[in-house]
Amino acid sequence: MKKPVSHNIFIFAAVFMVAMLSCTHQIDVDYKSVAKQWVVEANLSDEGTLAKVSKTVDMTDTVMHLSTEQLQDLKVSVYDDNGASESLVFDEKDGLFHGSAIKAEEGKSYKVVFTEAEEHTASSYPIKATEFVDAKWQWTKMFTIKVLLFKFSVKDIPNEATYFRYRIYRNGKIYKWSVFRDQGFQNRDVVVNVNCMTEEQMKKNDPDDEQVLHDGDEIRLEVATINRVTYDFLHVLKSSRNGANPVSMFANALGYFAVYIPVKYECVFQLSNVLEK
Amino acid sequence: MQKPTTTYVYVLLAFALLLCAGSTFAAKLSGTVYDSQGEALVGALVKVDNGKHAVLTGPDGGFSFEVSDGTHNITAEFMGCDPYDKRVNTSADKHIRITLQEKTTDLDEVVVSATATREKLKEVQIGVEKVAIAELAKTPSFLGENDIMKSIQTLPGVSAESEGATGFQVRGGTSAQNLVLLDNATIYNAGHLLGFFSTFNDNILANASLYKGLIPANYGGATSSVLDIYTKMSNMHRYHGSVSVGLLSAKASVEGPIVKDKLAFSVAARRSYLDLFLKLTDDYKDNVLNFYDINARVDWKASKKDRLFLSFIYTRDNMGLVDISNMDCSNLAWTLDWRRTINEHWRNALTASMTYYDSNTGAKIFDNNYEIGSYIHEYKLRESAVLHTAHHTARAGAEIKLFGLQSADWTINFLKQREKRNAFEASAWLADDWSVTKKLDVSAGVRFVVFGVLGGSPYYDLDNELNIVKTYNPSSTELVKSYFNVEPRVSLNYKVLDNLSLKAGYSLTSQNLQAIRNAGTTMPIDRYVMSSNIVEPQTAHQVSAGGILSLKDGGWEVSAEGYYKEIDNVYDYVDGKYFFSEIEMERIIRGGRGRSYGMEVLLKKSLGKLTGWVGYTLSWAQNKINGINNGNWYYASNDRRHDVSIVLMYDLPRHWEISALWMFNTGQAYSAPSAKYTIDDNTYYYYSERNGYRMNDYHRLDISVSHRKRTRHLLERVWSFGFYNIYARYNPYMITFEDDKNSATGTKATQISLFTIVPSVSFSIKF
Incomplete structure (x- = not known):
């Protein structure tokens, strides 16, 4: 080469190359239509039972809930292994089935039966309750992005594989949920970091962005141990990898039946109380 | 279709015997094979009429055949030399002198020629492709x-x-x-x-x-x-070298004699320098992104009958985002190879090799620490012998491999776990390439494989939900389980005409070490599993048949092959499991079956200024694994119905070359949802079948232009310019689905494309 090549050319070439790399664009998919299926969410805690019933819809439809009339024709019942049973009552206000007579207790197993034209049954049992340890808000930096974490920890159930579910409510509505294991924290406090929002999201404060927290938001955290079958359903549902459906706990219907005794933590979100790492 | 059995082998052999016939001899064709220095070559393989007669040269480089009157095709081969191929008339006894030229390092000296097509006509094995580095x-x-x-x-x-x-x-x-x-x-x-x-x-x-x-x-x-x-045999006579610089990496090589005509070396190295660009930025300067590799080889002509080489490769990748993740992997391999010509009929090769593959991945996400390391260590000793007679080329050999596999050694916060297994695989084979008649060649062989699972680490019994119900801790000398496979391999080549061959064959193969992948592509986070008391060897039956037609003295080739393959014990992750789920591999995978079938057509032009090929494949590939797709057959993610490749290379005047590659294939099978539902007020998708949808078709055109020029100082310099995907098509790499409030349906599908148009330039100089 006659002349030494300047760094600028290489930098330009590298930047140009990277710019040419990956890109995304929206596409139309010719979705297949399949028969609609019932979907059941049944949660039995130490306060009683809540169940929600819905149906799948085609990909080209907006997600619609069943009408009150359709739901009132359905029957949802809970049974314990002592022979006690309770028929859940449909509440038009929240569209859920409620029951308070049967409550989750350690050492018992339960069954929920959902009846439309046919019966769909799922069984489950509670695991020994965990204990709440600590919770805090903290800013942390991930690469070049500043992220707000909600860090909490609970006690592991010693000497056994333990599976948990947490649900975080904001102003009474579900804000975040997930499941986790004690993998890496056996016989210790299990630490969970929930990624809530980035600093950029917070500054942008888009009213459509449901992730953004505001001063005064009332936060309620519920953490509970769950059995492995329930964990597997929720874990696959959450990760939804390889186009895999979670294995339903109900025969001929989608859904799960979780029986648990939660621990709770409540606070009011204040940005000024967030710790800097 | 039922599984093919060894019955096929007997049918094919019987067919071969029926076609068996003799031939008559009238003249003596003899000669001597020399190298470029005029030294007689011992052990060169000389064949007459596409291998109808074959012999190795003796201590004086001589050979001799009894042949019929007329014109005969004679070929000669010797390791490190370009092959000799000529037609000879033998109306009376004839003695010829053959000089084999040593291969040199210059790529353009390994020219694209019609030899490959003629070799393919003669090749008894079906489904073999020789890759010419010059074409590459x-x-x-x-x-x-x-x-x-x-x-x-x-x-x-x-x-x-x-x-x-x-x-x-x-x-x-x-x-x-x-x-x-x-x-x-x-x-x-x-x-x-x-x-x-x-x-x-x-x-x-x-x-x-x-x-x-x-x-x-x-x-x-x-x-x-x-x-x-x-790798190339090091040049025993002259020093050669090259230096090449591209957008991504630079490489250099050098070779030459240490003791002329006795001992020679070659070394090549390459390193990427993307990380050097990163250092010029504030945000990315502490990150790591590079790879390098080193190859070395020493060749030794120990005697006229003995040749040895020692080959070495080390490759390494370093990738890391500061304080977040790292991903390193390396390959180290050594080979010591000793080839001895026992006599004019018998050659021997003893090879010892070892491979170390290591991979380490780590991530620190919000104070959670994940580190996983894995390795495969393989030691191999192999002895093989080749015996040539007039109508037979017999091969026999044995091989022993020792495996050390660490599928994972991980730290997840306070948890440390490791799974390491040891095993051996002993194999022996016997095969014969038999020129049954002038028209019929048969290659029949059998491989015996014993795989032994060794103790020294825990093994388990599992229930149907893959929970451990019993743990064994056998000592390291204990044989936990053994598998024995007898693998027949048979091929026929029937020459209908001098330029037309029909081929058919059957094989049974097995594999005891399998990679299990979360992603669709090979990644350092792949985990490996060996056959164990639970995992069984993967086995494949394949039948194929086809033909090859050579036109214009090998200048054109038309070939077609059809195949049907069934595979047992194909393993994949259970739904919802991934490489970090459990340390025990058997708890996160399930086995099933696979099948594939299709046909391939190739049209190739090997001579002239314009060379290249058009390849077309029509194929189906399906899997059936318990627990996936309700246990029904589903299209594998690598199923491609139509696949077309067009490669054209043209020599322009004034040392310019231009080449183009157009590829097309039917879109990849993937899983898209067919319905959706809500749980906890979030939308989730329902998949009615695995891989039931197709991505958009894939196609792209790549263009490359090169200019080669030799200077007065015997240097050759090459400039190459190219464009990958020159018409910048957004080919699908992945499709994701997510909620979208702005969409009427509440859902949007997004296609991720990896590369659009990518330009390249490289410069190299050779001496």
Whole structure:
């Protein structure tokens, strides 16, 4: 080469190359239509039972809930292994089935039966309750992005594989949920970091962005141990990898039946109380 | 279809015997084979009439045949030399002198010729492709890197794992079912930078054979294909070297004699320098992104009968985002090879090799720490012998491999776990290439494989939910389980005409070490599993048949092959499981079956200014694994109905060359949802079947232009310019689904494309 090549050319070439790399664009998919299926969410805690019933819809439809009339024709019942049973009552206000007579207790197993034209049954049992340890808000930096974490920890159930579910409510509505294991924290406090929002999201404060927290938001955290079958359903549902459906706990219907005794933590979100790492 | 059985072998052999016939001899054809220095070559293989008669030269380089009157085709081969191919008239006894020229380092001296097509006509094995490194150098390259692994993806029946990947899939198999050998040492993950570039530096490669159909009996350990790559013999007479600089990496090589005509060396090295650009930025300066590889070889002519070489390769990738993640992997392989010519009929090869593949990945996400390390250590000793007689080329050999596999050694916060297994595989093979008649050649062989699972680490019994119900702790000397496979391999080549051959064959192959992949492509986070008390050896039956027609004295080739393959014990992750789920591999995978079938057509032009080929593949690939797709057959993610490759190379005046590659394949099968539902007020998707949808078709055009010029100082300089995907098509790499409030349906599908147009430039100088 006659002349030494300047760094600028290489930098330009590298930047140009990277710019040419990956890109995304929206596409139309010719979705297949399949028969609609019932979907059941049944949660039995130490306060009683809540169940929600819905149906799948085609990909080209907006997600619609069943009408009150359709739901009132359905029957949802809970049974314990002592022979006690309770028929859940449909509440038009929240569209859920409620029951308070049967409550989750350690050492018992339960069954929920959902009846439309046919019966769909799922069984489950509670695991020994965990204990709440600590919770805090903290800013942390991930690469070049500043992220707000909600860090909490609970006690592991010693000497056994333990599976948990947490649900975080904001102003009474579900804000975040997930499941986790004690993998890496056996016989210790299990630490969970929930990624809530980035600093950029917070500054942008888009009213459509449901992730953004505001001063005064009332936060309620519920953490509970769950059995492995329930964990597997929720874990696959959450990760939804390889186009895999979670294995339903109900025969001929989608859904799960979780029986648990939660621990709770409540606070009011204040940005000024967030710790800097 | 029922499983093919060894009955096929007997039918094929009976067919061969029926066609058996004798021949008459009238004249003596003799001669001597010399090297370029005029020294007689001992052990050169001389064949008459496409291998109808074959003999190795004796101590004086001499050979002799009884042949009939008329014109005969005579060929001669010797390791490190260009083959000799000539027609000779023998109306009376004749003595000829053959001089074999040593191969040199210059790529353009290994020219594309009609020899490959004529060799293919003679080749009794069906489904074999010889990769000419010279052709590779002329085809368009990605970012200026000539890559043998990408070059073979242009052949019929071979496709890329994904956009830009070096991992290749053969006849509906996965890349995990291929065996890649470099100088007889196994290379487990032959990819740099998450598989976008292969670990093989083309500067040091001599040739490669891809066995995509019936794998000969002297190969084992792969159910899909074998890619057997050899490095160049070091030049015993002259020093050569090259330096090359591209957008991504720079490489250099040098070779020459240490003791002239006795001992020689060659070394090649390559390093990427993307990380040097990162250092020029504030945000990315502390991150790591580089790869390098080093190849070395020493050749020794110990005597007229003995040749040895020592070959070495070390490759390494370093990737890391500061304080967040790191991903390092390396390959180290050594081969010591001793070839001895016992006498004019008998050659022997003793090879010792070892492979160390290591991978380490770590991530620190919000104070959670994950580190995983894995390795495969393989030690191999192999003895093989070849015996040539007038009508037979018999091969026999044995091989012992010792495996040390650490599928994972991880730290997850406070948890430390490790799974390490040991095993051995002993194989022996016997095969014969038999010229039954002038028209019929048969290659029949059998491979015996014993796989022994060794103790020294825990083994388990599992229930149906994959929970451990019993744990064993056998001592390291204890044999936990053994598997024995008898693998017949048979091929027929029936020459209907001098320029037309019909071929057919059957093979049974097995594989005891399998990669299990979360992603669709080869990654350092792949976990490996060996046959154990639970995992069974993967086995594949394949039948194939086809023909090859040579036109214009080998200048044109038309070939077609059809195949049907069934594979047992294909393992994959259970739904919802991934490489970190459990340390015990058997708890997170399930086995099933696979099948693939299709046909391949190749039209190739080998002579003239314009050369190239058009390849077309029509194929189906399906899997059936318990627990996936309700236990029904589903299309494998590597199923491609139509696959077309067009490669054209044209020599322009004034030392310019231009080449183009157009690839097309039917979109990849993938899983898209068919319905949706809400849980906890979030939308989730319902998948009615695995891989029930197709991505958009894939196609792209690559163009490359090169200029070669020799200077007065005997230097050759080459400038290459190229464009990958010149019409900037957004080819699908992945499709994701998510909620979208702005959409009428509440859902949007997004296609991710990896590369649009990518330019490249490289400069190299050779001496």
